[in-house]
Amino acid sequence: MGGRLFRVEHVEADDEGDQQTLTLYGLPNETLKKVPRVQHFGLSSNPPVGSHGMGLQFGGQDGSRLLNAALGLEHAASRPRKQKPGQTTLYDDKGNATRYLGDDGIWHDAKDRPQKLTGKTIEITGTDKVVVKVDNMTVTVTANRVDLGGEGGSPVMTQAGPSSVVFAKT
Numbered sequence: 001m002g003g004r005l006f007r008v009e010h011v012e013a014d015d016e017g018d019q020q021t022l023t024l025y026g027l028p029n030e031t032l033k034k035v036p037r038v039q040h041f042g043l044s045s046n047p048p049v050g051s052h053g054m055g056l057q058f059g060g061q062d063g064s065r066l067l068n069a070a071l072g073l074e075h076a077a078s079r080p081r082k083q084k085p086g087q088t089t090l091y092d093d094k095g096n097a098t099r100y101l102g103d104d105g106i107w108h109d110a111k112d113r114p115q116k117l118t119g120k121t122i123e124i125t126g127t128d129k130v131v132v133k134v135d136n137m138t139v140t141v142t143a144n145r146v147d148l149g150g151e152g153g154s155p156v157m158t159q160a161g162p163s164s165v166v167f168a169k170t
Contacts, residue, residue, distance in 0.1 A: 008032070008055040010073055013046050018044070020068050026055055037070040048093045049072040 010032070012023040020037045033056070039045070047053075053073035059066055080089040080097060091097040099107045108115065124130055128140045140147040147153060149169035155162035 004057045004059075006055045006057065007068055008035075008053055008073075010047050010049055010050070010051040010053070010070075013037070020044075022073075024055065024068075024070060026068070032068050035068045035070050037073070043090070045092075048075045048078065051075040074139050 007028060007047060008024040008026055010022060014021045014034075014054045015123070020039065021034045021151065022032075022037050024032045024035055025112040026032045042145070050139065051073045055073040055145045056071055057067070075093055078091060078093040078095075080099070081092055083089060084102070086102050088100040089097050095109070095111055097107075097109050099109070101107060106131045126141070128142070130138045137165035138147075140151050144165060147169075148156070148167065156166040157163070158170050
């Protein structure tokens, strides 16, 4: 017997082993347990309960179900909308997102939640300008100038006299 596709609803996941397995609602009055979830390399997720996807069923000659697999699984309320062709968004159910927007660049958005970047050396490179903002404080770095507290201001005093590259607002 060949494979059949059917709609499934995510109930629970076991993400401890080598492959994530799911408990799913399948056909009417049917709960499927320990169903392997097929994921893409380089992206691992655990969809929110209530997500929908496709089940793939392979059965025996008599129509009995011998093997099920879950494909996809999407949570409609969390899915980003209005992406243009070629754009991609990596997102979760809390609104955190990394958006790959083609000519418009890459945007990371955690709203008011923390973000963490760790590494031996962290380099931020801008070809025109790098701006760091925390509440009302801004640091702007351009090719030959650092502005503390916003663009403009007076030269910062050093032991050798006024700086020609670092400026601060009072």
